[in-house]
Amino acid sequence: MNTMHFRPDAEYARSLDAQDPLARFRDEFVIDDPHLIYLDGNSLGRLPKRSVTRLREVIEQEWGQRLIRAWNEGWFGAPQRVGAKIARLIGAAPNEVLVSDSTSVNLFKLVMAALQAQPGRDTVVTDALNFPSDLYILQGALKLAGPQYRLVIVPSTDGITVSHDSLAEAIDERTALVTLSHTAFKSGYVYDMAAVTAMAHRVGALMLWDLSHSVGAMPITLNACEVDLAVGCTYKYINGGPGAPAFLYVRSDLQERLLNPIWGWFGQRDQFDFALEYQPGPGIQRFLTGTPTILSLSAIEPGVDLLLEAGLEQVRAKSIRQTDYLIRLWETVLQPLGFRLNSPRDASRRGSHVSLGHPEGFRIDRALIEEMHVLPDFRSPDNIRFGLAPLYTSYTDIYEAVMRLCTVVVERRYEKY
Amino acid sequence: MNTMHFRPDAEYARSLDAQDPLARFRDEFVIDDPHLIYLDGNSLGRLPKRSVTRLREVIEQEWGQRLIRAWNEGWFGAPQRVGAKIARLIGAAPNEVLVSDSTSVNLFKLVMAALQAQPGRDTVVTDALNFPSDLYILQGALKLAGPQYRLVIVPSTDGITVSHDSLAEAIDERTALVTLSHTAFKSGYVYDMAAVTAMAHRVGALMLWDLSHSVGAMPITLNACEVDLAVGCTYKYINGGPGAPAFLYVRSDLQERLLNPIWGWFGQRDQFDFALEYQPGPGIQRFLTGTPTILSLSAIEPGVDLLLEAGLEQVRAKSIRQTDYLIRLWETVLQPLGFRLNSPRDASRRGSHVSLGHPEGFRIDRALIEEMHVLPDFRSPDNIRFGLAPLYTSYTDIYEAVMRLCTVVVERRYEKY
Numbered sequence: 001m002n003t004m005h006f007r008p009d010a011e012y013a014r015s016l017d018a019q020d021p022l023a024r025f026r027d028e029f030v031i032d033d034p035h036l037i038y039l040d041g042n043s044l045g046r047l048p049k050r051s052v053t054r055l056r057e058v059i060e061q062e063w064g065q066r067l068i069r070a071w072n073e074g075w076f077g078a079p080q081r082v083g084a085k086i087a088r089l090i091g092a093a094p095n096e097v098l099v100s101d102s103t104s105v106n107l108f109k110l111v112m113a114a115l116q117a118q119p120g121r122d123t124v125v126t127d128a129l130n131f132p133s134d135l136y137i138l139q140g141a142l143k144l145a146g147p148q149y150r151l152v153i154v155p156s157t158d159g160i161t162v163s164h165d166s167l168a169e170a171i172d173e174r175t176a177l178v179t180l181s182h183t184a185f186k187s188g189y190v191y192d193m194a195a196v197t198a199m200a201h202r203v204g205a206l207m208l209w210d211l212s213h214s215v216g217a218m219p220i221t222l223n224a225c226e227v228d229l230a231v232g233c234t235y236k237y238i239n240g241g242p243g244a245p246a247f248l249y250v251r252s253d254l255q256e257r258l259l260n261p262i263w264g265w266f267g268q269r270d271q272f273d274f275a276l277e278y279q280p281g282p283g284i285q286r287f288l289t290g291t292p293t294i295l296s297l298s299a300i301e302p303g304v305d306l307l308l309e310a311g312l313e314q315v316r317a318k319s320i321r322q323t324d325y326l327i328r329l330w331e332t333v334l335q336p337l338g339f340r341l342n343s344p345r346d347a348s349r350r351g352s353h354v355s356l357g358h359p360e361g362f363r364i365d366r367a368l369i370e371e372m373h374v375l376p377d378f379r380s381p382d383n384i385r386f387g388l389a390p391l392y393t394s395y396t397d398i399y400e401a402v403m404r405l406c407t408v409v410v411e412r413r414y415e416k417y
Numbered sequence: 418m419n420t421m422h423f424r425p426d427a428e429y430a431r432s433l434d435a436q437d438p439l440a441r442f443r444d445e446f447v448i449d450d451p452h453l454i455y456l457d458g459n460s461l462g463r464l465p466k467r468s469v470t471r472l473r474e475v476i477e478q479e480w481g482q483r484l485i486r487a488w489n490e491g492w493f494g495a496p497q498r499v500g501a502k503i504a505r506l507i508g509a510a511p512n513e514v515l516v517s518d519s520t521s522v523n524l525f526k527l528v529m530a531a532l533q534a535q536p537g538r539d540t541v542v543t544d545a546l547n548f549p550s551d552l553y554i555l556q557g558a559l560k561l562a563g564p565q566y567r568l569v570i571v572p573s574t575d576g577i578t579v580s581h582d583s584l585a586e587a588i589d590e591r592t593a594l595v596t597l598s599h600t601a602f603k604s605g606y607v608y609d610m611a612a613v614t615a616m617a618h619r620v621g622a623l624m625l626w627d628l629s630h631s632v633g634a635m636p637i638t639l640n641a642c643e644v645d646l647a648v649g650c651t652y653k654y655i656n657g658g659p660g661a662p663a664f665l666y667v668r669s670d671l672q673e674r675l676l677n678p679i680w681g682w683f684g685q686r687d688q689f690d691f692a693l694e695y696q697p698g699p700g701i702q703r704f705l706t707g708t709p710t711i712l713s714l715s716a717i718e719p720g721v722d723l724l725l726e727a728g729l730e731q732v733r734a735k736s737i738r739q740t741d742y743l744i745r746l747w748e749t750v751l752q753p754l755g756f757r758l759n760s761p762r763d764a765s766r767r768g769s770h771v772s773l774g775h776p777e778g779f780r781i782d783r784a785l786i787e788e789m790h791v792l793p794d795f796r797s798p799d800n801i802r803f804g805l806a807p808l809y810t811s812y813t814d815i816y817e818a819v820m821r822l823c824t825v826v827v828e829r830r831y832e833k834y
Contacts, residue, residue: 030481040485047481055712059472063659064447064464068457068792075659102707104681105522112561128693133682133707136695140680144529144561153693235708242480242492242711263557264521265550274797276545276570278553290519290550291652293713294659295472375485380691 006325008332013399016325022310022318025391029239037374037401042213042353042387045239050302058298079266079292080284085304086238086247089312090211090230091221096249098284099234099297103212103246104133105262106231107179109287110248111141112261114177114206114229115149117254121176121205127154127162129184134210138179160187160342161349168199175205182220183213183351186379188323188343190214190351194225201226212236216303217319217352217390219312228254237352237389239303244296248287255283264289310391318390319352325395326354326386329402337409342383352390355383363414364405371413372404423742425749430816433742439727439735442808446656454791454818459630459770459804462656467719475715496683496709497701502721503655503664506729507628507647508638513666515701516651516714520629520663521550522679523648524596526704527665528558529678531594531623531646532566534671538593538622544571544579546601551627555596577604577759578766585616592622599637600630600768603796605740605760607631607768611642618643629653633720634736634769634807636729645671654769654806656720661713665704672700681706723808735807736769742812743771743803746819754826759800769807772800780831781822788830789821 004015017023030047038046062070074081084094100106111124124138135153142149154170156162171178178200183190193209200207208229214220216237222230230249234240250258259280265271266288269279280286307315323343330341334356342355358364361382368374368384377385384405388398408414421432434440447464455463479487491498501511517523528541541555552570559566571587573579588595595617600607610626617624625646631637633654639647647666651657667675676697682688683705686696697703724732740760747758751773759772775781778799785791785801794802801822805815825831 030477032482038484044480044485044488046484047476052476052481055472055476059464059469059658059716060447063461064469065449067455067463068461068794069786070659071461101518101522102681102710104683104707105518105679108679108706131682132685132691132693135693136680136682136685139695140678144678241476242487243708243714244712245710246707261557261561262522262525263553264519265548265553266521268549268553272797274549276549276552278556289525290521290663291660293519293662293710295661295716296710296713297660299476299712369486377485380689 006328008329010396010399013395016395020318020395022314022390025306025310026394028306029392031392035373037397039374039376039386039388039393039397039401041389041393042236043377044242045236045303045389046392048239048302048306050305051241051299054302055295055299058295075294078294078297079288082297082301082304083247085301085308089215089220089304089307090249091219091223092249093223093252095284096252097247098287099245099247099300100288100292101245103210103231103233104137106246106248107134107137107210108141109260109262110208110229110231110250111138111177111179112145113258114208115141115145117258118176118206121174122148123150123152123174123176125152125154125170125175125178127167127180128156129162129187129189130181131185131210131212134179134181160344161189164195164199167196171199171203171205173203175200175203177206177208179208179210181210181213185213186383186385187355188351188353190349193220193227197225197227213351213353216307218316222249227251234300234303238300238307240300241296244300245293250284250287255286260287260289262289266290266292306391315390319388320347322388322390322393322395322398323347323350323352323354326388326398326402329399330356333402333406337406353385353387355379355385357382358384360414363417364408366417367408367414368405372408374401374404423745425746427813427816430812433812437735437812439731439807442723442727443811445723446809448809452790454814456791456793456803456805456810456814456818458806458810459653460794461659462653462720462806463809464658465656465719465723467722468658468716471719472712472716475712492711495711495714496705499714499718499721500664502718502725506632506637506721506724507666508636508640509666510640510669512700513669514664515704516662516664516717517705517709518662520627520648520650521554523663523665524551524554524627525558526677526679527625527646527648527667528555528594528596529562530675531625532558532562534675535593535623538591539565540567540569540591540593542569542571542587542592542595544584544597545573546579546604546606547598548602548627548629551596551598577761578606581612581616584613588616588620588622590620592617592620594623594625596625596627598627598630602630603800603802604772605768605770607766610637610644614642614644630768630770633724635733639666644668651717651720655717655724657717658713661717662710667701667704672703677704677706679706683707683709727808732807736805737764739805739807739810739812739815740764740767740769740771743805743815743819746816747773750819750823754823770802770804772796772802774799775801777831780834781825783834784825784831785822787834789825791818791821
C-alpha cells in the first residue's frame, strides 16, 4: 500500500507506479511510442510481445510448413483448448467454454437455444445499458422465434445503473431468459451476478451474461453463481487482437438439453464421417459451427496466459486502485472544469473503465486524440471513456492523461474541432 | 502448347513445366521442403510470401502501433474492400460481395433470408453431393423456419454427378430455394451454373451457389448467370490461411429485399450512433453481424491479388491441363493397379481436383502421408483426392506423386497401416 497521501501531481503517480506489484507486466506488451497514452484497452487491448512470436510460429511454421497436417497437430482442438483456459478466467469448468465466431453470433446461438428450451415462456428481459449489438441480436432472434415473443428492455433512470427493483419487476413466470452485460459498456456499472442470476432462477428463467467488459479485468465466478449461459469478447482486456473470435459458456448440465441453431460441420458428431444427417456432437462441441479462424484464434492464448500469470485478484485490486485514483483526480481537477462522473462511485459496482461527461465531450475527445497524444474512447452523447487495463496502464499514464485533458479545456483547444 | 506427345516419365513432366506460363507463381509461395508434394491446396492453400509480409504489418504496425486508430485507417472497410476484390474472381459487382464469418454461418444467413423472402414456398432443393456442412446448415435452418418446410436432397446415381433431369424433377412451384455446391467436394463435378440457375428461376425459386471448391480455380460469372446468392471459402484456392473468413454474395437488386437473420452492430445503419433499435444498413452491409476477425481477414487479400495477376482464364487452362495429365497417368499406370476414376472425364464438368478410388484407399493414403512425403486428402469411403492448385502445383509434382503412389501399391507398403 502507498504510504503517501493522495496528491494531484506527478510524483505521487510515480510513487504509485513504484509500488505496483503488476508493474512488470507492462514490459510484456509492445509499446513503441512512449508519449502515447493509451486508455482504450477496453476497445482493443494492446499487442502482447508473446503474441508476435506465437503468430509468427502459426503463420510461418504451422501454416507455411506443416500445412494441412497442422489441423491434426493442434488446430482442431484450439477452440476447446483456448476455451478451457478462458474458463479459468470466468470460474467455469474446462469443458464449458469454447472460442468461436463473434460475440454477436455466439449470443444469437445461445439465445435461440435458450428460447427453444423454454417452451411456453415468451419474454426475454434485458436492460437499456446493454451493448446495442446485444439488443439487435435479441430483436432479430425474437423476430425469428415468432410473433408471440416480446423483448422487455428495463430502463436506467440515471444512465449509469439499473436498480434490482426494476429488474425484479420485469422478470416473471413468462420470462424465458434474462440477458445482461455484466459490466455496462458506457458507464462501467457492474451487476451483482449472484443476486441477479438468483432472481432469474427464482421464476424459472435462464440467465445469460455478456462478459465482454468484465473478462480479464476482474474475477468472474460463473459456476459459483450458478450461471446458465455466457458470452464474451477476447479483444478487450484479454488482448487477443482486432476482432479475435469470442467465447461462449454453457453450463455442463445444460449442454445436452440445448441445441445450437446453426448446424455446421464443426458441431457435428464424428465430423469426418461426413454423414448427410446432422447429429450434434457431445457436450460443448455442438456449439461450434464452421471452421475456426486459426490466425485470429491463435493470438488469444498468450493474452490469457498473461492474465493467469498476473492473477485476477491482483488485476482487480489494481483496477480498483486505478479507477479510484482517476476519480480522485476528477474530483480535484476535472469536476471544476465541468466534467461529470458518469460511472459508479462505489468501486464494488464499477468495472475497469470510467466515463466522464462534458457538454463539449465530443470535441474534447477529438482534441485529445489529434493534439495531445491521448487515446480514450468516445461514447455518445458526451462521454469520454477511459479504459484502464491493469496489465499495462500505469498511474503516470492516468495522471498525465488528466493533465492533458485539463490543457485541452483550459486552453480551449477543443474549439477548433 | 507442348510439342511432345504424352509419356509417363519425368522428362515429359519437366517439359510441361518448362512451357507453363504460370510457372513463375510457384515462387510467390513459401515452399520450404522441396521433397514434399502438396496436393491438398483445395483443403488449405499454401502460404503466399506476400501474406507473411502483410500479416507482419497488420500485427506489428497496425495492431501494435496504431492500435484502435487502425479501425478508421482500413479495418472497418476491410470486409467490403476484400469483398470487392473477390467480386472480380466471381463475376460480381464490387458492392455485391462481403467477407464475413464462416461459409456455414454465411450460408445460414442467406438461407434464412431467402426463406423469409419467399412466403408460400416450402421446399429447399439440394443434392447428395453437396458438402455435408451445407446440408447440416439447411437442416437446422429449416427446423428453425418451421415444420412446414421440407428439404429435398436429389441423389446421385454414380456418386460423381447429378443429372439435370433429376434436379428438374425436384424443382417446382413450391421450391423457395435451390442451393448446390458449384464444384462437388468429393468428385469435383462442376454444375452448369447458367442452366441450373435458369431452371430455378423458371419456377420462381432463388438460386444459391456454394463456390468453395470453384473460386480461384476457374472463372465464375455470377452476374452473367443471373445468380441470386452465393457463399464461398477463402482458404482453398484463394490461399487465405486456415479458417480465413468466408465470403457471401447477394445480387444488388435483392439486397434491400433480404434481411440477415443475425442482427449485429456491423450490419446496423450508422453503427456508432448506438441506437437501441436495429435498423439494417444500406446494401450489402446489412449482411455483416459482429466484429470482423482482422488478422485472419488480412491474409486473404494477397491471395486474391495473386489470382488476379495470374488471370483466371490462365488458371483454368492450366487446371484443365493438369487434371487431364493426372487422368492420363491414371489410365496408364494407376488403373492397372486397381484405381477407379471417381471424377468426371469431361474437363468442362470437372473442377481442379481429381478423386481416385481404391479398395485400400484409406491405407494407401496413410502410407503416402507417412512414408512417401505426399499430402493428398482422403474422403470416405475410399477416395484419395488430389487437389491441383495451378498457382503452385507443378507437372513434376503430379508425375512424382503418381510414381510414389505406384510404389505404395506395388510394394504393398499400405499393409502396415
